[in-house]
Amino acid sequence: MRGDRVFGLVVTLAALGYIVSAAQIRVGFLSDPVGSRTFPYMIGGVGLLCGLAMLLRPDPDPEWPGPPAVVRIAVTLVVLVAFAVTLRPVGFLLPAALASAILAWLIRPDLARAALAGVGLSLGLFAVLKYGLGLGLAPFGRVLTG
Amino acid sequence: MDILANLTQGFAVALTPTTLMLAVGGCFLGTVIGSLPGLGPSNGVAILIPLAFSLGLDATQALVLMTAVYYGAMYGGRISSILLNIPGDEPALMTTLDGYPMARQGRAADALVLSGVASFVGAFLATIGLMLMAPLLARVAYLFGPAEYFALYLLAFCTLGGLTSRNQAKAVFAAALGLAIAMIGLDNQTGIPRLTFGAIHLMDGVDFLVAIVGLFAVAEVFIFIEGHGRGSAIGTSLGRLTIPVRDIVASFGAMLRATAIGFVAGILPGAGASLGSFLAYMGEKAMARHDKETFGTGNPRGVAAPEAGNNAAAGGALVPMLTLGVPGSGTTAVLLALLLTLDITPGPLLFDERPEVVWGLIAALLISNFVLLIMNVPMVRLFVRILSVPPWLLLPGITMISFSGIYSLSGSGFDLILMIIFGILGYVLRKLDVPTVPIILGILLGNNMEDSLRRAMVISDGDWTYLFSSGIAVGLWLAAIAGFVAPLFLRSLLKRPEKAAD
Numbered sequence: 001m002r003g004d005r006v007f008g009l010v011v012t013l014a015a016l017g018y019i020v021s022a023a024q025i026r027v028g029f030l031s032d033p034v035g036s037r038t039f040p041y042m043i044g045g046v047g048l049l050c051g052l053a054m055l056l057r058p059d060p061d062p063e064w065p066g067p068p069a070v071v072r073i074a075v076t077l078v079v080l081v082a083f084a085v086t087l088r089p090v091g092f093l094l095p096a097a098l099a100s101a102i103l104a105w106l107i108r109p110d111l112a113r114a115a116l117a118g119v120g121l122s123l124g125l126f127a128v129l130k131y132g133l134g135l136g137l138a139p140f141g142r143v144l145t146g
Numbered sequence: 147m148d149i150l151a152n153l154t155q156g157f158a159v160a161l162t163p164t165t166l167m168l169a170v171g172g173c174f175l176g177t178v179i180g181s182l183p184g185l186g187p188s189n190g191v192a193i194l195i196p197l198a199f200s201l202g203l204d205a206t207q208a209l210v211l212m213t214a215v216y217y218g219a220m221y222g223g224r225i226s227s228i229l230l231n232i233p234g235d236e237p238a239l240m241t242t243l244d245g246y247p248m249a250r251q252g253r254a255a256d257a258l259v260l261s262g263v264a265s266f267v268g269a270f271l272a273t274i275g276l277m278l279m280a281p282l283l284a285r286v287a288y289l290f291g292p293a294e295y296f297a298l299y300l301l302a303f304c305t306l307g308g309l310t311s312r313n314q315a316k317a318v319f320a321a322a323l324g325l326a327i328a329m330i331g332l333d334n335q336t337g338i339p340r341l342t343f344g345a346i347h348l349m350d351g352v353d354f355l356v357a358i359v360g361l362f363a364v365a366e367v368f369i370f371i372e373g374h375g376r377g378s379a380i381g382t383s384l385g386r387l388t389i390p391v392r393d394i395v396a397s398f399g400a401m402l403r404a405t406a407i408g409f410v411a412g413i414l415p416g417a418g419a420s421l422g423s424f425l426a427y428m429g430e431k432a433m434a435r436h437d438k439e440t441f442g443t444g445n446p447r448g449v450a451a452p453e454a455g456n457n458a459a460a461g462g463a464l465v466p467m468l469t470l471g472v473p474g475s476g477t478t479a480v481l482l483a484l485l486l487t488l489d490i491t492p493g494p495l496l497f498d499e500r501p502e503v504v505w506g507l508i509a510a511l512l513i514s515n516f517v518l519l520i521m522n523v524p525m526v527r528l529f530v531r532i533l534s535v536p537p538w539l540l541l542p543g544i545t546m547i548s549f550s551g552i553y554s555l556s557g558s559g560f561d562l563i564l565m566i567i568f569g570i571l572g573y574v575l576r577k578l579d580v581p582t583v584p585i586i587l588g589i590l591l592g593n594n595m596e597d598s599l600r601r602a603m604v605i606s607d608g609d610w611t612y613l614f615s616s617g618i619a620v621g622l623w624l625a626a627i628a629g630f631v632a633p634l635f636l637r638s639l640l641k642r643p644e645k646a647a648d
Contacts, residue, residue, distance in 0.1 A: 007578055011319060018326055025340045032600050033608035036333045036340060039596040043329065047322040053315035062577045069372045076371045077570065080364070084562035087553055100542035106371055108538040117539050125546050135200050135554040
């Protein structure tokens with residue numbers, strides 16, 4: 001119940017925001033009968049109705065993750081963002097090894113296995129992706145090679 | 147004998163060594179992807195699309211590879227359903243109902259062979275159906291103007307939302323969210339930026355591959371991490387692999403019926419394979435006279451019907467995707483993204499202008515089915531072994547591949563961050579039971595839908611009644627309304643059975 005009410009409220013506000021932003025779209029002086037704003041208005045309107053419907057008729061709440069799972073998800077999020085940010089400047093190998101190892105550890109808290117996953121996946125996938133498929137990945141980025 | 151001539155041309159394309167190799171490789175990869183729990187066809191195809199680009203394949207080859215993966219995943223989905231009681235992908239859910247009980251009775255090998263044959267029957271006949279139906283539908287599609295296309299897009303959203311979700315408001319919201327995202331970027335008609343909030347990165351709009359991989363693959367990572375791993379097949383023994391001739395003969399009628407049901411469900415825009423396998427199973431159960439109560443306890447027909455149904459639906463879903471540009475399921479939506487990225491516009495013109503693409507694809511699919519039959523019956527042991535890859539290795543691997551693929555497409559960290567945001571969004575939405583496929587469909591079709599509306603209004607000079615001016619358009623509107631409203635009343639009848647209890 002609460003999950004849907006909060007979500008419905010968020011959707012309602014977002015839809016209102018979307019409609020306001022759509023109103024800011026510049027319209028050229030030569031426009032077709034529909035114009036640039038009409039379709040976004042329609043989408044915003046539909047979204048607004050859905051948000052209100054969820055507010056008024058919420059579903060039963062899903063099973064939300066407990067605190068340990070929330071921590072694991074938060075750690076995963078941080079790891080993924082760090083990987084995304086460092087991939088270019090540091091290169092593939094080190095960020096991939098670290099990220100894989102931490103993810104593996106989150107699934108199965110065992111240091112040896114995590115280390116194996118990190119080293120193995122980073123080297124193995126780099127070989128496959130770079131030499132097998134020809135992706136434009138650098139092993140070490142500018143930060144490391146200077 | 148147009149079809150035969152076209153098919154000959156298709157085989158000439160498909161039988162080149164490279165294309166053949168791609169088909170076989172795609173079948174293998176697809177079966178692996180399908181059999182791994184949590185990595186379904188739409189996920190798998192989405193992750194592989196960026197990689198397919200880096201191989202520098204031409205359009206036909208890329209399409210052959212990806213559809214082979216798609217078909218393979220549909221075959222492979224049954225393996226973990228039967229052995230682990232975990233559907234390898236959503237359409238394989240129905241296979242757990244009788245497949246897992248069969249495995250518990252020590253008939254795992256029989257169930258795998260039977261369902262493999264059923265998959266073949268469904269997929270093969272559906273490919274032939276595709277071959278016969280698609281050119282016909284392409285001819286009808288010539289009658290479609292902007293008003294008809296607008297109604298067709300609406301129909302796709304309505305049936306998809308109406309049939310696959312338990313809550314209409316959430317399904318409609320998902321579609322609206324996708325459409326809203328599609329609006330970001332330059333206006334097709336005037337070239338004026340819309341809703342970019344001044345960010346240069348958003349001028350080109352949101353790349354649908356980023357959204358797809360985020361919503362499917364990255365969201366799956368969060369779901370998996372939350373669930374702390376699930377079962378794996380370690381220690382599952384198959385026993386001797388024999389051909390259960392009696393079961394196959396006894397359920398052959400079921401396979402044919404399920405194929406017909408699945409194919410039709412697949413053609414309906416937006417309905418897809420899950421509906422196909424569901425209806426096939428329920429239909430078979432309803433028809434059974436003397437052994438109705440054995441459904442759910444390991445009835446071979448309960449294994450054959452949903453597998454034939456979901457594989458037939460996979461073929462059927464390609465029909466509207468190729469002829470109208472409106473995908474019939476989540477995975478075909480991802481395939482549509484592939485086509486658009488390859489600069490191929492699906493639609494009736496595709497059949498006239500690029501026959502080698504269409505017929506090469508159909509020929510490759512016919513070949514793929516035989517390859518898949520061999521892989522999934524005599525060689526099924528190999529995939530059972532792959533199932534025992536531990537999740538702590540599998541999940542980080544999938545993550546790294548998804549990230550590298552997207553990074554190699556755009557070379558920008560911005561897209562990776564955007565992908566993670568979509569991942570978190572996908573996780574929250576799945577928790578709240580909001581379907582994610584309509585979002586993808588919205589992002590893919592949003593600009594087309596708006597363009598057809600605006601073009602229709604230009605033709606009619608702003609007269610809204612033009613949208614209902616032809617018989618086809620009115621029919622599509624009525625079907626859209628029916629597809630949206632009917633599930634409200636049918637919901638209590640069509641209650642999905644829960645997973646079989648252990």
